[in-house]
Amino acid sequence: MMTKQPLISFKNVSKIYNNGTVGLKKVNLDIFQGEFVVIVGLSGAGKSTLLRTINKMHNITDGDITINGESITPLKGKKLCKLRSCIGMIFQNFNLVKRSSVLRNVLIGRVGYYPTWKSVLGIFSPEDKKKAATALQRVNLAEKIYARADELSGGQQQRVAIARVFMQNPKIILADEPVASLDPLTTNAIMDDLKNLNREFKMTVIVNLHSVPLALKYADRIIGLRAGELVYDKTITEVSEQDFKTIYQEEGAIR
Amino acid sequence: MNEIPKRTIIQKYHVRGILITVILSLLLIFSSIMTGVDWSEFFSNLGQFFALLGRMANPDWQYLNVVVQPIIETIQMALLGTTIGTAVAIPFAFLAARNLVKSLLVRGVTRFVLNLVRTLPDLLLAALFVAIVGIGPTAGVWTLAIFSFGMISKLFYETVETIEKGPIEALRAAGANKIQIIVFAVIPQVINNFISYFLYTFEINVRASTVLGYLGAGGIGVFLQRSLSSFRYDQTAVIIIAILIVVVIIDSLSNTLRERLL
Numbered sequence: 001m002m003t004k005q006p007l008i009s010f011k012n013v014s015k016i017y018n019n020g021t022v023g024l025k026k027v028n029l030d031i032f033q034g035e036f037v038v039i040v041g042l043s044g045a046g047k048s049t050l051l052r053t054i055n056k057m058h059n060i061t062d063g064d065i066t067i068n069g070e071s072i073t074p075l076k077g078k079k080l081c082k083l084r085s086c087i088g089m090i091f092q093n094f095n096l097v098k099r100s101s102v103l104r105n106v107l108i109g110r111v112g113y114y115p116t117w118k119s120v121l122g123i124f125s126p127e128d129k130k131k132a133a134t135a136l137q138r139v140n141l142a143e144k145i146y147a148r149a150d151e152l153s154g155g156q157q158q159r160v161a162i163a164r165v166f167m168q169n170p171k172i173i174l175a176d177e178p179v180a181s182l183d184p185l186t187t188n189a190i191m192d193d194l195k196n197l198n199r200e201f202k203m204t205v206i207v208n209l210h211s212v213p214l215a216l217k218y219a220d221r222i223i224g225l226r227a228g229e230l231v232y233d234k235t236i237t238e239v240s241e242q243d244f245k246t247i248y249q250e251e252g253a254i255r
Numbered sequence: 256m257n258e259i260p261k262r263t264i265i266q267k268y269h270v271r272g273i274l275i276t277v278i279l280s281l282l283l284i285f286s287s288i289m290t291g292v293d294w295s296e297f298f299s300n301l302g303q304f305f306a307l308l309g310r311m312a313n314p315d316w317q318y319l320n321v322v323v324q325p326i327i328e329t330i331q332m333a334l335l336g337t338t339i340g341t342a343v344a345i346p347f348a349f350l351a352a353r354n355l356v357k358s359l360l361v362r363g364v365t366r367f368v369l370n371l372v373r374t375l376p377d378l379l380l381a382a383l384f385v386a387i388v389g390i391g392p393t394a395g396v397w398t399l400a401i402f403s404f405g406m407i408s409k410l411f412y413e414t415v416e417t418i419e420k421g422p423i424e425a426l427r428a429a430g431a432n433k434i435q436i437i438v439f440a441v442i443p444q445v446i447n448n449f450i451s452y453f454l455y456t457f458e459i460n461v462r463a464s465t466v467l468g469y470l471g472a473g474g475i476g477v478f479l480q481r482s483l484s485s486f487r488y489d490q491t492a493v494i495i496i497a498i499l500i501v502v503v504i505i506d507s508l509s510n511t512l513r514e515r516l517l
Contacts, residue, residue, distance in 0.1 A: 055428055085430030095421035099443045108439050112430025120438045161425075168429060 005069060006030035007204055008054060008172065013063035015049055015228075023049035023058070025228040033171075034202045036195065038209050038219035040247055046228040047208040051174045054206070055087045056080060067172075085112025088165030088203075090175035090194075094157040098150035102141065102160055105149050106132040109167030128167070135163035139193055155186030162193045173197060175207040179214070191218050212244050307488060314496065315489035322478060322497050329474035330501065332392050332467075333460035336399025337407075341453050344404045348411030349437060354420060369412075373405035377463050381470045392473030399460045399467070406459075410452045411445075418444040447516045454509035461505050465498050 008031040015023035024046050031037055039047045052058040053065060056072060065072050067083070075083055088109070096105045110128050111119045136142050139159035144152060149160065158178060165173055175194060179187040195218055198205045209215050215222055222239055224232025224247035232247050265271065349355055351365040380401055384394035422440040431439065468476015475498060482490040 057424070057428060081430040081432055083430070084428055087428070089425070089428040091421065091425065093421050095425035097422045097440055097443050098419075099447075100439075104439075108426060108431075109429055111426070111435045111439060116432060116434050119435055164425075164429070174428075 004032060007033045007068060009066045009069075011064045011066070013053065013060050013065060015046075015053060015058060016061045022046075022228045024053070024060070026063070027228075027230050029223070029230060029233070031204065031206065033204055034198070035204055036198045036218060036220040037204075037206045037223060038215040038221070039206065039223045039225060040209055040212065040215050040232075040244070041225035042248060045225040047225055048176050049228075050225065051176050051206060051208055054172065054174055055084050055089060057089075081112055085168060086170050086172070088168045088170035088173040090158070090161050090165060090173065090178045092177040092180045094154070094161045096149040096157050096160055096164075098148070100149060101145075102136065102147050102149055102152070103129075103132055103145045105160055106135055106163045106167055109164035112168070132163070132167060135166040136160075138166065138196075139163050155182050155189065158182065158186075158190050159193060162190070162197075166197065170203060173203050173205045175205065177208050177210065180210060187214070194218075212241075216241075310488040311492040311495075313489050314492040315487070316493065318490045318493045319497070322475065322494055325468075325475045325478050326497055326501055328392055329464045329468070329476075330461060330505070332395045332474050333399060333457060333464045335396045336464070337403045337453065337457045337460050339396070339400040340403030340405075341407050341456070343400075344408035344411060345449075347404075347408045348415060349441075351408065351412040352415040354416055354418070354423070355433075355437070355441070369405065369408050372401060373409065375401070375405070377402045377467065378470065381467045381472045385471045390471035390473075395464055395467050395472035395474055398472055399464060402463065403456045403460060407452060407456055410456075411449060414445050414448045414452070415441060451513040451516050454513055458506055458509045462502055465502075 008029075010027045010029040013024055013027045013029075017023055027050065039050060041047050049058055053060050054067075054072075056075065060073065072083060097108070107124055107128065110124065110132075114124070133142065133145065136145055139162055141152075141156060141159055141163070144156065144160075149157060152160065173194065178194070179190050182190065191214060194205055194207065197203045207218075216236070216239065219236050221235045222232065223230065224244075226247060232243060234243070347365055347369060351362055351369060353362065356362050356365075377398060380398040381394060384397045388394050388397065418441060422444070423436055426436045426440045464472075464474050465476050465479070468474040468478070469480045471477065475494060479491065479494050482488075482494060
């Protein structure tokens with residue numbers, strides 16, 4: 001049988017920031033369609049950098065990243081916008097446009113699919129408006145559709161962000177510390193929302209998390225980063241709790 | 256270890272503050288000597304000032320009928336000038352904003368042009384436009400348009416630079432292009448400030464345009480100059496009162512609106 005082709009593939013990827021900070025060091029990694037991958041590691045270990053190289057919010061300095069076998073490194077302009085429009089992203093600070101309505105925030109997920117003039121004039125197709133309503137119903141926020149985004153609580157704002165991502169109809173969802181500023185109850189709701197997108201629509205989800213228990217609860221596969229290097233990569237069935245000690249070891253403490 | 260450190264002599268005797276005060280006072284004294292400002296002259300001429308006030312104390316209220324039309328013209332000039340200036344300033348403001356335009360060259364050139372425009376005083380502009388398009392309100396509108404352009408573009412790009420960058424990142428990650436980012440992430444964050452600054456500039460322009468007429472650029476200023484040069488201080492008084500009323504009304508109107516907005 002032929003081996004399955006990975007959806008996202010990192011080949012010897014390195015990233016050094018302009019100020020000399022090492023973001024990633026020779027990372028080799030294959031992520032497959034439909035996986036729920038959690039990336040763990042200390043602050044500054046390169047988790048955010050890794051996530052942001054996938055949609056080219058950060059450019060890599062060495063190596064290559066392919067999505068569906070196609071290299072994304074040379075992408076620019078329109079082609080880059082097209083790539084990004086099918087990769088959803090969730091942020092720690094939600095990044096909603098606070099003074100706009102919830103509906104408009106959700107529709108923002110769709111602008112990458114519209115020609116500039118149409119989106120600028122606010123002409124969205126009836127199907128997309130219906131889809132926006134469905135997206136909000138999925139996260140239990142249907143009644144807030146005409147509210148201003150800044151009237152919502154943190155957890156609600158993050159759920160609007162999830163609805164926004166759902167609008168994109170993405171193949172891949174990148175979530176950068178999606179629950180770091182939320183209470184435990186809301187945290188579970190948000191993680192459940194992500195898990196549902198993963199289960200129902202086979203969307204590949206990659207999440208950065210600080211919390212080990214959450215990683216164990218939701219991940220299909222856990223990846224550990226330390227000082228920009230990939231130090232851990234196991235599917236959930238193989239993971240044991242002792243493993244995390246090595247991931248969270250201080251850099252100086254490595255033998 | 257954990258002791259409060261001693262202050263240096265400079266800190267203890269406030270040397271810096273005293274030095275600055277002395278230098279500023281000296282500058283003030285020297286500049287008054289060098290420009291030949293004579294204080295005794297100021298006070299001895301005070302009588303003339305009160306005489307003038309006395310002649311203005313009997314306003315020629317009949318003149319009000321003549322004044323209404325040019326006052327309205329003044330407001331219209333200010334409104335037109337501010338609107339044209341703002342419309343042209345908006346694209347420049349986005350080009351000059353550090354968080355939107357990464358290219359140092361584009362930003363640098365834009366800012367250089369804006370700085371250049373801002374150095375031109377409004378009276379100079381008025382004199383220039385009166386020479387170009389002739390005496391009349393057209394010159395006034397052009398003057399105010401350029402004056403507001405310089406002011407608005409700076410106020411606007413500084414506003415754009417203070418916005419949250421999170422929404423921009425979200426739009427970028429969703430595959431939006433520059434224009435879509437501006438429309439969906441930037442404008443909602445700045446629109447209230449933009450309107451507030453527009454009103455503020457309009458307010459300033461109403462005041463400025465009363466003077467512009469002095470140079471022949473239309474509006475009430477023309478009549479102000481005419482009455483003064485024909486020593487009809489009773490008419491001058493009416494004009495000043497009319498301007499005062501209009502400016503107070505427009506100021507308080509725009510202030511109320513701006514408070515509602517922010």
